[in-house]
Amino acid sequence: MKYIVWACLFLGSLSGYTQIKTAKPDIVLVVHGGAGTILKSQMTPELEKAYTDGLTEALKKGYSILEKGGTSLDAVEAAVKLLEDNPLFNAGKGAVFTNEGKNELDASIMDGKTLAAGAVAGVTTVKNPIAAARAVMEKSNHVMMTGAGADKFAAQAGLEIVDPSYFFTEQRWKALQEVKKEDSTKTELDHSGKKSSSYHFINKDSKFGTVGAVALDQSGNLAAATSTGGMTNKRFGRVGDSTIIGAGTYASNNTCAISCTGWGEYYIRLVMAKTISDMMEFGKMTLKNAASEMLMKRLPALGGDGGLIAVDGKGNIAMPFNTEGMYRGFMKDGKITVKIYKD
Ligand code: ASP
Secondary structure, three states: OHHHHHHHHHHHHHHHHHHHHHOOOOOEEEEEEEEEOOOHHHOOHHHHHHHHHHHHHHHHHHHHHHHOOOOHHHHHHHHHHHHHHOOOOOOOOOOOOOOOOOOOEEEEEEEOOOOOEEEEEEEOOEOOHHHHHHHHHHHOOOOEEEHHHHHHHHHHOOOOEOOHHHHOOHHHHHHHHHHHHHHHHOOOEOOOOOEOOOOOOOOOHHHOOOEEEEEEOOOOOEEEEEEEOOOOOOOOOOOOHHHOEOOOEEEOOOOEEEEEEEOHHHHHHHOHHHHHHHHHHOOOOOHHHHHHHHHHHHHHHHOOOEEEEEEEOOOOEEOOEOOOEEEEEEEEOOEEEEEEEOO
16 A cells, blocks of 8 residues: 555656646747837838838747747747848848948847857848858857958858848938938037037937847747847947847846847946846846846946847846837737837
């Protein structure tokens, strides 16, 4: 009798264990299309729909990969690729122009399971910079490649190469001319129109649209990806946070996956994404509290602005921003939520 009781207890605990082991975490995909001065009063219903459709399409694409048991890495790459191909967003086609009238693109990707990461900065010919970042991660011994070398590497990796004119859009070109005009008359103004000491990017709607995605897959693995044209009128060789692991992009299964958008110089100085992860890992803070502390307090205290998207290992989502709006959305439990303005 005693043996039968023990056997039952053993089998019971075994089946309980099996249940725990096979319980799949909720899959989650979050995307952003940039944060900034996005006001309803300045938006047409057509444009609003175009942005919403673009984010929805990216969410559906990435989520379908997660649903089929695909990896969070594949999901974030696929979602970001679609946003890069959409000229509305400041990444890939439709990227903003540098002061010299060029499109120089930055992107990065990170695998939360292995902490593997890849990044490219200042590329000008690879159609999808996020694919180049992934190639750096998977097909080289490096984490970051820049400029002509990164373009060459992308071509050798078999990625689609385009003429730099592919990235041109009339709207971004006009924006550069406007910013330059303002810049020459108001060189003392900064990103948000306030007095500034050195940098004087002008806070134009035209610069917004950096894209990013974070995901949690069925195996419980997190991943993050970010891609951008940077900031309108950026100077030669300027590199923003979007391509810097720990600043604009970070993922660790121990904590969360994060993709940022905003005034990159401040995100770099705050080591934004990794600091939030550290606050969770070492400070035992929740994702919501850590992200809010950094984004709503530390960032504006330094003079920066922007937003971020994040998901933790349990599927909790955070999408804080301290600007008027942020193109953002998430898909969870098969349901899509897309937002542009403050709630
Ligand atoms: N963070 C990007 C950069 O500084 C720009 C943006 O997100 O709007 O390059």
